[in-house]
Amino acid sequence: MIAADKHSVLLAKSGSEKTGAGGASDVSPKRDGEFRKYAWWGIVGLLGWVAFYQSLAPISHWFTYDLLKLEAGKHLSAAVEFFVFEVPKVLLLLTLVVFGVGIVRSFFTPERTRRMLAGRREFAGNVLAALLGVVTPFCSCSAVPLFIGFVTAGVPLGVTFSFLIAAPMVNEIALVLLFGLFGWKVAAVYFATGLGIALVAGWIIGRLNMERFVEDWVYQSPAVSATTEDALTWPARIRYGLDAVRDIVGRVWLFVVIGIAIGAGIHGYVPAGFMASFMGKDAWWSVPLAVLIGVPMYSNAAGIIPIVQALLGKGAALGTVLAFMMSVIALSLPEAVILRKVLKLPFILTFFGVVALGIMLVGFLFNWII
Secondary structure, three states: OOOHHHHHHHHHHHHHHHEOOOOOEOOOHHHHHHHHHHHHHHHHHHHHHHHHHHOHHHHHHHHHHHHOOOOOOOHHHHHHHHHHHHHHHHHHHHHHHHHHHHHHHOOOOHHHHHHHHOOOOHHHHHHHHHHHHHHOOOOHHHHHHHHHHHHHOOOOHHHHHHHHHHHHHOOHHHHHHHHHHHOHHHHHHHHHHHHHHHHHHHHHHHHOOHHHHEOHHHHHOOOOOOOOOOOOOHHHHHHHHHHHHHHHHHHHHHHHHHHHHHHHHHHHHOOOOOOHHHHOOOOOOHHHHHHHHHOOOOOOHHHHHHHHHHHHHOOOOHHHHHHHHHHHHHOOHHHHHHHOOOEOHHHHHHHHHHHHHHHHHHHHHHHHHO
């Protein structure tokens, strides 16, 4: 995800552009012309995006059966067509989503987020923290500095963890990709359950009084002072969105391709209904197994979604697949190692246990409902 310090650098750059030597606001025609240029290029780019997206199916069919001359109905041809179709499809969706979310995230900084959460009543703080976790540009790699900043700013532990759980779990990239691939119902299920887990898990951690399991040096750290936040101009926000595309898509595209390759193999070679034998709703142990398999893995949302798509297509139950996806995104061994810098082992085990239990309950619930 976008690093917090990168956000601060862009804010500072924008602030220096916005004010001149005397501090007066610069609303020159040059800035208006820059905005119009971005707007026209945006319209052209969006039209090109839509045209290319609509042509993916015939292109993948032509590539598989006309160019490569593969025989229809074979495992290899099904896998190749799936791969050629899904790679540009997911990358197109990812680019559009990251750009839009990058603009939204230009309104949030770590300082502003801390101020919004500090001093809130606990339940209201949990709700606000979970919602902020959805739209702010932080992931497990930012866990330590964010945790220190929140604690020294007086944010309760439960509220802090509602934020830290929601930030990676309710991933806006996964949300929009799920919407594009499976429709609004699956996307809504993912959003509601992920938000619920972040809210309830944070509330439970707050009730357990785990402050004694936070490393002593964290409370001795000086409070982080907020930096001056100049309002970004719209051209600067657009540049921030473009920077987000270069940063995020540049770092995750390989995971996307690997995930789609795995999904293509499942799609082409795994017999229909095979996944239902151990990831179906009738196998009661499928949900705990999916979580146990998912926790040691480390992937991002963009890389895991194509695998989710292939698993569902082969008969796996929605609840089991959701549990697998959430455990991969929200819980990982690298995250545990990072958190060990600020938390003692009992706290980490409690955190993982509470979140894993919530994910399993979601899996069982949706296997029972659907």
